[in-house]
Amino acid sequence: PGASSPAAQHNIDPHYTFDNFVEGKSNQLGKAAAMQVAQNPGRAYNPLLLYGGTGLGKTHLMQAAGNLMLKHNPSMKLLYVHSERFTEMMITALRNKNMDDFKHRFRSVDALLIDDIQFFAGKDATQEEFFHTFNTLYESRQQIVLTCDRYPKEVDNLELRLKSRLGWGLSVAIEPPDFETRAAILLEKAQARGIPLPGDVALLLARRIRSNVRELEGALNTVAAQANLSGRGITMELVQETLRDLFNVHARAITIQNIQKTVADYYQLRLSDLLSQRRVRSLARPRQIAMALAKELTEHSLPEIGEAFGGKDHTTVMHACKKIRSLCDTDMRLRQDWDKLIRILTG
Template structure:
């Protein structure tokens, strides 16, 4: 009997397709003597499943095996299921406050680092390595969709990878406030405080939503002080720096800035291209260079819009049975991107910019001069045409008035070799590439 397959089938109408897809990562499930053992690939996956879906799994499994079913979630390292079932049960009972709710995809290895987020990334990694010892609290701020939540989740995942028994709570300011109201209504405020003070790492997202919530701010202030006093780590995020948080108590603002405050900025063009390349690999999309450049140049807000654009292109390409092209992208994304004045990057534009940079005319660039400066400019222009456009080798060779494409291949190889051994040459090529991409 395919135990896990039957459980997933029972759950399919209760959860969204993306979560259902993630649940297929469970390696096996075994039913023995009124107990269901679920084997997961690693502690991070185990933690995510326990925190988010244990009740739904138990409900669905109970319909198959009976209402008195006990469910144990195990990581891959826990091989001997029956031998450690009592130990696992003990861990669950002793640590009911591990409320991570983490996204398994938000890890450091999936985070694209650029000048816009390098400091925040480095700070989170340092904190994860030295929990409670540096940058405490760590306050990250920046616009919507720039990766703040990704960094918070990644920090928690890293800590759990080093110490699977770490007590971690990831929550949002809204959820924190809702929990407080619930516990107050139940007359269990002491239980609420114990829940949040008995942690190694507390991560609170979107603290701007605490503005004007006096009672919640008071509770957070005392929890923060208690954790800080015993050296426990706190990480917070907001869409604005602490000083701009209106309706927030001064004493709480003071706590927020007592550690390290870092900003996550909108990604620059090169970072956006790196993100697009990573997303296209993850989503299995074949995206021409000119389309990637189009999206990177026209989305100036956040990473989520980048991903949304790629998803829309992929869906259209699959439905229509056509490969993604520049013209298709312009048409499909016209409601998302401001692309009225964005034109396809041509080889002629590249030639013109390179010729201007080296103070030579186009005829020299397209000629057969062997002068060092002219030859170098020609090779760089061919390299950039190959890198920045989706033109074939034959098309590039014709644009440079060459007989065959072997000249282009040789030029690209020479530029790549020179970039490896000559830093000044590499900086020149990268400068030209950035300048041309921004046109």
Template structure:
């Protein structure tokens, strides 16, 4: 059998797959395409410069071992970075970088001088008519990387945030889009990036703003006939952080103006950071040209923290507040409040308050009372695990059966219902839902949701399934 680029790469992938975590393999190796093999040099295509940087930083050793096994000691790896060009050229931007020569990247970096800031541009954060005033960043200094604890659930987002803070506008994470459910730390991370940049680069103009406030400013600017002033103001920002960008859904005028601001900032080497409650692929009523720009950089999902991370968050909170608490009580709170960081910290504050006001010692019994009240009074965010359990119990099957590869009709329908309700009741991305319900991809989840919608309107028995399970999840 002749040796081809694909056969060499397939052998490398087999070795890599056995030596790294499945999720890491799926994220960082499945999208790679083997392009050509020239003597001892294998060329692979990656979707962005960010991809190249991440592989070189985290997987260069395993790549070298895998390739050496296939092509010998003189093996070389060449990256072909293929991505859409920012500047409107129809040809995709392609850049070849040999893995063995990291300095090749440095030589291609270009510093773009900042535009001169005109003193005539209006700042929408000050009283109209007052000009040439320093822009207030609107950042909260209490949100920092120091108190944004790292875990498996947020490692990619936190690492990318640190990279952006170290070199704003100078990495491939532009824009950096952080997405996830309520209370998982999106706003905290966005502020931490801005605060860190202001510390490292005090001369840079950093601005944090919610998408809702941005929209209101734009409406006011149109009413006062100073739309151009509004655009020019945002074009002088060095680091623009927009929170809850999904709020732009359906607002075509605001999307249009943001599109032009985004293009200007990106083309001039300025940094854009966005947060959203959903991934770009799940956003509705956002123009396609804007969504494509959201995908230019990195989309990093913040997921529900695991038990170890929840314990670390609680200990950090107690340390910052100067409060001591027994390990078994910390563990109890962490085990029983799983939904998000906000609720976790809220529960520990309630526990401290109850102890202080009632002059009671913090015991497991007190913790149990407080946690039960807290969970009852807090709107429960239904988890994907809980949805799978409810659907499995309803159809009298175990979760392993629900997640299995079987094509039996009643099991397939149960799985599709679990995916449908996961999309309806959680903020998880389609990809995240698919990976948790039987390791499916986002296209399978999308198909499942459409199937449930269609069957609900045509099949009376199936509609009863939907209504019954919906009641159980809404309790």
């Protein structure tokens, strides 16, 4: 739409709501923050920044917040735009010499929602314009909601002053869903689309596809289409046949060896030290994290994981998993490391 199009003030997809968002440990905080923002725009958390890998529900939460704001206040001027669209519109405005219209359009809204701000990186003029738009909206307490595919401080070629402003509100990580949430998402999507999905099939899909919600949905659609075209019911056998290649890719993508190497690189350790019997804290903690990641992200049993870590007993692996789970609740630094490693391994 052109710069003067009023319809774009409400260009939120009505299908995205909090009611049809499946909540789990991985996105609980993000959902709570988005709801707070929707109920108190400009006053709760400003800006709200949701960050995490592709296909984890950031856009869903952002647009659900927009829909709830509109429900509470239908006359609210609300604008949703992808970061690349923001740049395109700015270039068009510069070419047509109507930057004033562009500025007015973005700075006169009650809430501005911008997706994937990592694409602002390296675009100096776009960052400059967004910086001033941000300041105007922030000062007049208009709500800003943003998404990014990683923690903004990790985005190269994003201006320091912009990174600093993004930290003024609340930044929340949206993580890949855990097993139970993946299963719940599949059952919810299947029910919404009238797909008869047996529980054991949902559990199989949830166990084998760990990366993101979009891939889960894609797998569900593929299986439903295959069942429909072949006139067969959705069974374990049909799923194994239909998704054989996808399952193989996922099984190859995350191995214990891959996890060990990733953790060693992350903590700048030698792999041989990580797998050694030495118990100094600087090695013991990363080793426990690697074991817990192997339990979380692979199909291997506790004895198999122990074997891969120099013949450790399965109770050692169990202790490591418990320890890391409890530390994730109390140690913010370790929690950030865990989240980052999950993103690296599942990205």
